[in-house]
Amino acid sequence: MANSTNPGAAIRPWQILEQRLLVDRSPYAKVYDEDVQLPNGEKIANFLRVELPPYVMAFALLKDNTVAMVRQYRLGLRDTMLELPAGHLEAGEDSLIGAQRELLEETGIAGSDWQPLGKYMMDANRECGWAHLFLVRGAEQVTPPNAGDLGDVSVEFLSVDEVHRAWANGELVIGPTALCIGLALDALRCQS
């Protein structure tokens, strides 16, 4: 850390006084109210927490130097969008195993050279789920896609340059996909 405007200050935790379950859509979502107390003694009632299940996502670079993406209708967005293959972790499932399973199910692609790109909470105030992100290189299509997903799905293959351009232009508007692309492009650049 180069320096700080508040260098000696300890960042004190908040205290959770009470938690109340408001909506239970297990295993897909749980919404809570939390009453909390700040370090200065101030209390806040009904601070909403949204627990969504952890999910995995893979940036799969194939042997022909293309990247596998999926196009689907997304209810949150009210539109179709191109994203990286992803899906929920099963209960107790290791995140790498889950990423390999989801990639194979959604796109029929497998690979052996996997690298974790970190896990990320999508909302610092409310939670909104953890995304476990991965890069796999030298991947190849070994079977047809069999997503079993809701609605229509199209698997599309873009060159790394096409992915970079669409990402840098802000066209890939779903946060977890855009985050995973940034980390994967950097990993490919730094280690190639």
Place this chain on the structure above:
Amino acid sequence: MANSTNPGAAIRPWQILEQRLLVDRSPYAKVYDEDVQLPNGEKIANFLRVELPPYVMAFALLKDNTVAMVRQYRLGLRDTMLELPAGHLEAGEDSLIGAQRELLEETGIAGSDWQPLGKYMMDANRECGWAHLFLVRGAEQVTPPNAGDLGDVSVEFLSVDEVHRAWANGELVIGPTALCIGLALDALRCQS
């Protein structure tokens, strides 16, 4: 698009049959149940939608080549974390104006060379808010921080290399911050 396993397939939208407000914590959050119909006719009840307010975030590169970050306790994470300066847009506020306001409030920093890095929905199924991301170059501290935020806040200045290293190592676990850093580092690399 290089090619597709489902090239001629149109991706058909879902139909929203009904929406019911479950939790109203305006202006901070609204939670809905939605009943939807898939293209194949199948119906899904109680698909949860979580509307969080749009927010702005800035990667501020100062004239001494450091990046301004803030460390706070984050209730979603149950821990303190280093993030880029950010905050909610006010009603009707332009996103660039909001980013300039939030950066100045949280860190006392201003700059003139602003570049949008896109806007991103944090959950494709449920919404969970739109993040409007920005890069500002040649910025400088013009006034002391005056966040008025909840709890303790420490403003810290890291070199671009320190930010890159912490980000690539997966240490900056809050999704929107990690996304904004990836886009900003790429913009700095491509245009410097």
